[in-house]
Amino acid sequence: MTRYSAMFERLAQEKAGAFVPFVTLGDPTPELSAKVLRALIRGGADALELGIPFSDPAADGPTIQLASQRALQAGVTPDDCWDLIAGVRAESPDLPIGLLVYANLVVSPGLDSFYARAAEAGVDSVLIADVPTLEIAPFAAAAERHGVAPVLIAPTNLSDERLEVVASVGQGYTYVVTRKGVTGADDSVCFEHASLLAKLEQAGAPPPIFGFGISKPEHVRAALASGAAGTISGSAVVRHIQEATSDAALLEALEAFVASMKAATALS
Amino acid sequence: MRQDGRFGEFGGTFVAEILVPALEQLEGAFLDAQEDPAFQEELGALLRDYAGRPTPLYRCRNLCSETPARIYLKREDLLHGGAHKTNQVLGQGLLAKRIGKTRLIAETGAGQHGVATALTGALLGFETLIYMGAKDVARQQLNVFRMQLMGATVVPVEAGSASLKDAINEALRDWAGSYEETHYMLGTVAGPHPFPLMVREFQRVIGTEARAQILLAEGRLPDAVLACVGGGSNAIGIFSDFVPDAEVKLIGVEPAGRGLHTNEHGATLLKGRPGILHGSQTFALQDSHGQIQESHSVSAGLDYPGVGPEHAHLQATGRATYVGCTDTQALDAFQELSRAEGIIPALESAHAVHEAIRLARATKEETVLLVNLSGRGDKDMVQVQELLSS
Numbered sequence: 137m138t139r140y141s142a143m144f145e146r147l148a149q150e151k152a153g154a155f156v157p158f159v160t161l162g163d164p165t166p167e168l169s170a171k172v173l174r175a176l177i178r179g180g181a182d183a184l185e186l187g188i189p190f191s192d193p194a195a196d197g198p199t200i201q202l203a204s205q206r207a208l209q210a211g212v213t214p215d216d217c218w219d220l221i222a223g224v225r226a227e228s229p230d231l232p233i234g235l236l237v238y239a240n241l242v243v244s245p246g247l248d249s250f251y252a253r254a255a256e257a258g259v260d261s262v263l264i265a266d267v268p269t270l271e272i273a274p275f276a277a278a279a280e281r282h283g284v285a286p287v288l289i290a291p292t293n294l295s296d297e298r299l300e301v302v303a304s305v306g307q308g309y310t311y312v313v314t315r316k317g318v319t320g321a322d323d324s325v326c327f328e329h330a331s332l333l334a335k336l337e338q339a340g341a342p343p344p345i346f347g348f349g350i351s352k353p354e355h356v357r358a359a360l361a362s363g364a365a366g367t368i369s370g371s372a373v374v375r376h377i378q379e380a381t382s383d384a385a386l387l388e389a390l391e392a393f394v395a396s397m398k399a400a401t402a403l404s
Numbered sequence: 405m406r407q408d409g410r411f412g413e414f415g416g417t418f419v420a421e422i423l424v425p426a427l428e429q430l431e432g433a434f435l436d437a438q439e440d441p442a443f444q445e446e447l448g449a450l451l452r453d454y455a456g457r458p459t460p461l462y463r464c465r466n467l468c469s470e471t472p473a474r475i476y477l478k479r480e481d482l483l484h485g486g487a488h489k490t491n492q493v494l495g496q497g498l499l500a501k502r503i504g505k506t507r508l509i510a511e512t513g514a515g516q517h518g519v520a521t522a523l524t525g526a527l528l529g530f531e532t533l534i535y536m537g538a539k540d541v542a543r544q545q546l547n548v549f550r551m552q553l554m555g556a557t558v559v560p561v562e563a564g565s566a567s568l569k570d571a572i573n574e575a576l577r578d579w580a581g582s583y584e585e586t587h588y589m590l591g592t593v594a595g596p597h598p599f600p601l602m603v604r605e606f607q608r609v610i611g612t613e614a615r616a617q618i619l620l621a622e623g624r625l626p627d628a629v630l631a632c633v634g635g636g637s638n639a640i641g642i643f644s645d646f647v648p649d650a651e652v653k654l655i656g657v658e659p660a661g662r663g664l665h666t667n668e669h670g671a672t673l674l675k676g677r678p679g680i681l682h683g684s685q686t687f688a689l690q691d692s693h694g695q696i697q698e699s700h701s702v703s704a705g706l707d708y709p710g711v712g713p714e715h716a717h718l719q720a721t722g723r724a725t726y727v728g729c730t731d732t733q734a735l736d737a738f739q740e741l742s743r744a745e746g747i748i749p750a751l752e753s754a755h756a757v758h759e760a761i762r763l764a765r766a767t768k769e770e771t772v773l774l775v776n777l778s779g780r781g782d783k784d785m786v787q788v789q790e791l792l793s794s
Contacts, residue, residue: 190694191564191695191696191697192564192569192570192573192681192682192696193573194420194572194573194576194577194682195420195576195577195580196577197577198563201563201564205564208695213693214693214694238680239418239680240679240680240681240688240690240694240696241693241694243678243679243680243685243694244679244690244692244693244694245694265420266418266419266420266680266683267418268417268418268419268420268421268423268424269421269424270405270416270417270424271416271417271418288421289420289421289422291420291421291422293422293425294421295425298421298424313421313422316422316580316581316582316583316584317577317580317581318577318580
């Protein structure tokens with residue numbers, strides 16, 4: 137059993153959805169980032185979604201762009217990121233850990249080197265923001281060779297043909313994007329994707345986790361009520377790092393934020 | 405998608421899944437339009453009556469007249485808008501109309517593609533928004549004003565390095581949220597499929613005309629065709645009809661900036677390595693981890709750390725050769741052509757002129773060189789004046 141399926145099984149027993157915070161590794165520095173990851177786990181994260189900082193994050197809004205910039209300015213390299221992940225893995229052997237990266241960071245070392253390194257650090261899944269279903273084959277094959285789950289994105293404009301690819305190639309979970317645009321925290325969210333979820337389920341896709349825009353406990357409740365197995369929150373988490381006045385205050389705020397979002401995952 | 409958008413191992417469609425339907429729609433509209441006589445007629449009429457095609461092929465009277473070489477200039481600098489960019493924005497503009505878009509977005513570096521997009525927006529009635537690196541906005545005020553005069557909104561991009569690559573990122577972000585009503589008017593033969601194919605086909609007219617013109621003038625094909633390469637659209641435009649002519653050398657000139665031995669250049673094919681940037685598998689200037697690096701060139705139009713995937717393929721197969729030209733060499737060629745012929749080239753095009761002059765002076769045999777004079781130098785006056793007085 138994979139860590140993701142174990143997590144979904146546990147959540148089913150607890151009658152709850154998953155809450156998955158996202159942060160960029162090494163933001164703002166490798167040292168503080170290690171503490172940030174622990175705070176997220178203390179707050180009750182069911183899994184972590186982690187980014188490797190990239191110079192050109194074209195699928196991200198301003199908040200996560202700045203996270204990449206802060207980390208790169210602090211000199212963070214992929215090796216630092218692998219070390220941070222390995223640190224989490226050592227302390228949390230059952231926690232699912234997903235990576236959300238850009239394609240050039242995967243092809244630069246070579247596909248097999250990248251996925252081997254990910255597996256070694258303890259990564260469960262890899263989602264590549266700029267590799268759509270059309271181009272996924274060699275990446276998914278390399279991921280499988282190293283026992284890493286390829287995660288695919290399902291936006292609401294996904295054609296039936298490409299939905300089949302999401303269902304057959306995707307593992308771990310399906311990253312459902314419920315609105316247009318790039319990452320960012322929204323004030324209000326609207327979930328109108330009943331047909332997408334039904335088709336994903338019918339095609340046998342991994343459980344749907346919703347991302348993009350989720351920033352408040354009521355978004356979590358609305359997402360779960362509309363059929364999500366969980367939610368990912370990125371910009372709303374990262375914004376705490378951007379606005380931090382002190383390390384201690386930051387870690388306290390992050391833990392409290394995750395706890396408030398996790399509390400909203402109880403299914404009534 | 406009806407095609408895979410590959411040039412050998414390069415190209416492809418590396419974008420967020422949400423953009424795939426928009427690219428598929430664009431590919432379909434483009435492929436259909438290629439077969440549609442009504443579309444071709446409308447585009448042909450605009451190229452002729454609005455843009456001023458065909459452009460002349462001019463044999464230099466004085467430049468390198470002491471050598472056994474004859475240098476011909478394909479005068480894209482005389483095209484409406486001041487550069488070859490106008491060829492392809494008209495094509496994309498008509499396509500955007502066909503698929504019912506009401507808004508254009510584009511990236512621009514020096515502002516030439518922004519100007520071309522703005523004129524298309526004015527001509528065909530689109531709301532037009534141009535993303536431009538904040539640094540470029542500051543150093544290309546004249547082009548910003550030109551775009552605004554034609555009704556476009558110019559948005560300075562502060563993110564990342566605040567230059568062309570960041571303007572492309574910002575346009576992609578906009579498009580991910582606006583694709584239903586918006587066409588992304590990408591300015592070169594880079595980006596995801598179908599842009600490299602589509603922009604090539606809309607720029608192919610340069611080489612089609614030039615090949616017929618030089619056969620008429622010389623009774624034979626040229627020994628070499630030269631063009632500058634940033635993203636590579638003017639080079640692909642003039643190369644494409646010569647690709648089957650194996651005896652014709654195709655030479656792309658990359659910006660060597662302050663020298664290929666420094667980190668301050670934009671010579672992506674000469675000094676970069678394969679990667680994935682802005683939707684395409686291609687060469688990119690990057691560090692050992694895969695972070696994209698900032699490029700440098702005296703000419704903002706060549707200042708880009710990526711390159712069109714077909715150029716990566718033409719280099720890999722050996723069909724085209726790529727060389728460098730430094731800032732200083734380009735400035736010298738800029739002045740030499742101005743003095744010899746009374747033609748002030750764009751700083752971009754001056755890179756290709758430099759290589760032609762070098763080859764002319766190196767040869768002992770009769771040689772025919774065809775240079776794509778891709779743009780005129782009006783936009784560079786203030787910058788060159790400052791450079792020459794410092």
